[in-house]
Amino acid sequence: MPNDELLVEASRVLDHIIELFLDGDTRAVVGQAGAGAGKTGVVTAAGGAAADAGLQTGITAPTNEQVWDLVRRFTSDFPNADVALLHATSAAAQPPDDVLSTVGIATTTAADARNHQVIIATNDKFAYSRDDLGTLDRLVLDEAYQSDSIRYQCVAGLANVHLLLGDAGQLKPWSPEDLTRWRGLPVDPLLTAVGVLLTNHPDVEVVTLPLTRRLPPSAVPVVQPAFYGPELVFGAATLPDEREMTLDVARLGHRGRPSVADAAIEHAADHGWAHVLLRPSQTLSTDGEIVETITTIVQRLMERGARLRDERVPQRRGLAADRVAVAVSHRDQRSALRVELDRAGLAGVHVDTANKLQGLEFDVVVAWHPLAGLVDVDDFHLDPGRACVMLTRHRHACIVVGRASDLDIVRFQPPTTPAYLGSHPDPILDGWQAHRAVFEELAVHAIEA
Numbered sequence: 001m002p003n004d005e006l007l008v009e010a011s012r013v014l015d016h017i018i019e020l021f022l023d024g025d026t027r028a029v030v031g032q033a034g035a036g037a038g039k040t041g042v043v044t045a046a047g048g049a050a051a052d053a054g055l056q057t058g059i060t061a062p063t064n065e066q067v068w069d070l071v072r073r074f075t076s077d078f079p080n081a082d083v084a085l086l087h088a089t090s091a092a093a094q095p096p097d098d099v100l101s102t103v104g105i106a107t108t109t110a111a112d113a114r115n116h117q118v119i120i121a122t123n124d125k126f127a128y129s130r131d132d133l134g135t136l137d138r139l140v141l142d143e144a145y146q147s148d149s150i151r152y153q154c155v156a157g158l159a160n161v162h163l164l165l166g167d168a169g170q171l172k173p174w175s176p177e178d179l180t181r182w183r184g185l186p187v188d189p190l191l192t193a194v195g196v197l198l199t200n201h202p203d204v205e206v207v208t209l210p211l212t213r214r215l216p217p218s219a220v221p222v223v224q225p226a227f228y229g230p231e232l233v234f235g236a237a238t239l240p241d242e243r244e245m246t247l248d249v250a251r252l253g254h255r256g257r258p259s260v261a262d263a264a265i266e267h268a269a270d271h272g273w274a275h276v277l278l279r280p281s282q283t284l285s286t287d288g289e290i291v292e293t294i295t296t297i298v299q300r301l302m303e304r305g306a307r308l309r310d311e312r313v314p315q316r317r318g319l320a321a322d323r324v325a326v327a328v329s330h331r332d333q334r335s336a337l338r339v340e341l342d343r344a345g346l347a348g349v350h351v352d353t354a355n356k357l358q359g360l361e362f363d364v365v366v367a368w369h370p371l372a373g374l375v376d377v378d379d380f381h382l383d384p385g386r387a388c389v390m391l392t393r394h395r396h397a398c399i400v401v402g403r404a405s406d407l408d409i410v411r412f413q414p415p416t417t418p419a420y421l422g423s424h425p426d427p428i429l430d431g432w433q434a435h436r437a438v439f440e441e442l443a444v445h446a447i448e449a
Contacts, residue, residue, distance in 0.1 A: 022055070031164070104116065130157060173190050173191075222438060226437035275445050298326065329354065331353060358389045374406070415429070
């Protein structure tokens, strides 16, 4: 049985968001969500309701891939809508064939798109085409916590009424340039779209989506307090007995202590989490022992015939390789794992950095902990958004792999960070506290090598 109470509340919240968006008296509304909250469904529902009301609507997101996913979802939910996809001219921006086959028109020029009911484009393409598009009635900004304030300000003039939706715990905007001179100012270019809106218009209503449709009940007590806090409380849309992961094949060797990989898989199948702690050590970024451990875990997961059932498919089914992901922090880690997994016959398993995994969903995730083997911490590895992405991609289980010494990095005194007058929360201290909270929650799921 689903969590009916939360589903009813989520439906009420959706109706409220759409009512505010269509009403027009409210210039902007923010919908904040946890991981897997069904945010894209809200985006398409709001855009579709606006189109049904005869309002010309723009829908935008930061990346091409996100925009293509929006086109797929929107045209599926509203097959009769008049939709234009406005895309860039570069080869990398060419939409896939399945997107082209569903959208009414795909064009690189605003003149071709401007008279359609719904126009979907990236932030950058909308900004580039703003003068030629004229004024729309409504604007929906998806992934609004991933969009930076500059890109938002470049598209804000497209419409007088805005809906901003996003996951407040995910990776935030970044820049290779030193932008500290703007820290704490209301025009800080690294504020999120939501951040710059609320900084300059604090009366804008913020509506919280109350559930996660992706994460199982076992995941919420770990990730919600650590990455979202009291400002964004949510629960699982499913109840504990709705999803199950079982293993058809017994572990190797029926006596004695199981291997680390088998112990981790069994614990994760029963509890939704496992935290593998290799011997304490400071290592290079590409830690060969972690590469070997993760490869073995994935290999044993497939060898042992993991089977799943859930609210989508109540009958037990085998775990497919393409429904398993390995999350890493660095491209060299990804490359090393890709080689070993391919060598083990696991080419279907997805391996990528947190930046690339953001927005994706899998049944089982193996996460290479961002702090694994570090001598000292920095803002990149402490970034709470990176860890949040890694630990919120799964529907059934997440196995975290690191070293026992990782806990010492955040166990004692927090790092000293520069202070900026009027600045928003410090991402380094936020990350330190988030990692500390996660380690405490995962302590009961520790598997020591």
